[in-house]
Amino acid sequence: MLKLEARPQASRLWTYASPVLALVLTVVLGVILFIALGKDPVRALQMFFWEPIKSGYALGELMVKATPLLLIALGLAVCFRSNVWNIGAEGQFVIGAVCAGGVAMLAGKDTGRWVVLAIVAAGVLGGMLWSGLTALLRDRFNASEILVSLMLVYVADMVLSYLVYGPWKDPAGYNFPQTKTFEAVTQIPRLMSGSRVSVGLLMALAAAGALWVFLFRTRAGFAQQVGGLAPDAARYAGFSSRKALWVALLTSGGAAGLAGALEVAGPIGQLTPYVPAGYGFAAIIVAFVGRLHPAGMVLSAVLMSMFYIGGELAQSRLGLPKSITGVFQGLLLFCLLACDTLVAYRLRWVSSQSSAKEGKV
């Protein structure tokens, strides 16, 4: 029989190989699913892994979706590394978008370009406010940050819904639940013409670099993570767990809020009930698949973006429901967690006699 045997040390090889194996497993399961649905698996895989990279424009779209995923995941990595389970990034994204949208609505024909800075700042502050609520309740009331942050996602959706159905509804919008289209001056600057990629991408990449420096090259970053790895050691060293909690939640809230601002003042251009696109949840998977490492998360954000674009193409060209994206995202995380067993354990084939001798449990 197969037996799991603890490795003396975590395997470095499997730390990197596990996400790759998980992706392979997900693709295999995907092929089985496509065949079961009577779709040509080769064509379906093309939608996910070839179409999104085959042209300059497609690559641009890939980056447009990867940007918010990466930003949110970077913030979540700070949380997960310090053992703070913020799973409500979706809500922080929405409130960031709402605050940014509120500023963008104020802009008129003769507003200066500076308004973009105000929009971005509003988004960051909005996200921080929302995650700060979770931090406050955890810090002062000991309430589980998992449940509080998640409940706040539903509340954030209701805030958005109230505004676009109520006071912020465009009076000239034929009663559609949406705000007016923002003035062109509010648009996040794009990197080049002919593509929707904005400076947001550069901000996300810079954030990845900054996170690397913070985590691996500063004392504060070290203190931040010790609490997650060894709470007793952190206490002994005098690192404050309360500070780690606030830093983690405010960073991730700010990052998610920034992503929200970049979305509404970028590709979307107005507030609608469809602002929440699940990026906050998908980013959890991005963070884990990227090993909570900035470089890894850049790759996994691109991968997750492929899943989104592939899902949309599979809908329009193969007649498959778009929600197939969610199935693959969930499968990928499942496979990753299972494959991660190989980091700490090795599989050994043990004959049944010898395992009986050892005393089977």
Add this chain to the structure above:
Amino acid sequence: MESYALLVAATLNAGTVLALAALGLLINEKAGVLNLGAEGMMLCAAIAGFAAVIHTGNDWIGFAAGMGAGALLAAIFGGLVIWLGTNQYATGLALSLFGVGFSAFAGIGYVQEKLPERASHAIPWLTDIPLLGPAFFRQHPLVYVTIALVLGLIWFLYKSRPGLVLRSVGESPESAHALGYPVRRIRLLAVVVGGALCGLSGAYISVVYTPLWVEGMVAGKGWIALALTTFATWRPARVLLGAYLFGGVTMLQFHLQGAGVDMPSQLLTALPYVATIVVLALISRNPTWIRINMPASLGKPFHPGS
């Protein structure tokens, strides 16, 4: 007065959804396993149950299908966290994310479907009692089954030997292991039973509570059920009480809307979520109180012989 009787009836109905799931999670947690995948299991069970009823016309087959779906997903979760030692938070989260995606995917063909007209469940004689009849005796049988389940669970956990073993596995898996109990198998069993109950709750939602299929229709009830086990400090009777309380909060929004109270509907919809946060904060305020009542090994992996 009649409308208050109906409010009570609706509260019991809504509370049953939460109670079934929370009781399942309670069994998990008593064995030391925290399953954050409740929402995903409930969604998959909701579509499984709904589809089964569409194809067979029988509610009870629907419930069985829901329980099966919940138990299957829970078994996968249990295999991962108990045998492969994966992180319980991350794995539960994976289950929830997968469940949201998979149920939306599987349910795409059922969005427009309608369930057949069903018989009323009024209990003869009792249903004619003024006020009490409409409030208590026109419920779906599962409402009464849930109450019986609570009583059964109290007996099982606190009066029976297997219940004692289950609790010892959650409190001190090392001791239970030393006494020769198969800790991991007991945990897996608890997880599967818990998943089946979450599944029953999910199927109840799509078959009875709001008899239709909409993407994401569980709408956070799995997470509220998770919070309920904490509110109830892991006691079955308090779980039921808490579930009815939250059922009442959920129903209050419809009642207020019906009564023409001038409030944005979104504020009312957000009410159960806000209430969950507030109650969670109030209950958790006293860390000692939580520590005394929480199963000591909750969320911690157990490897025999380490």
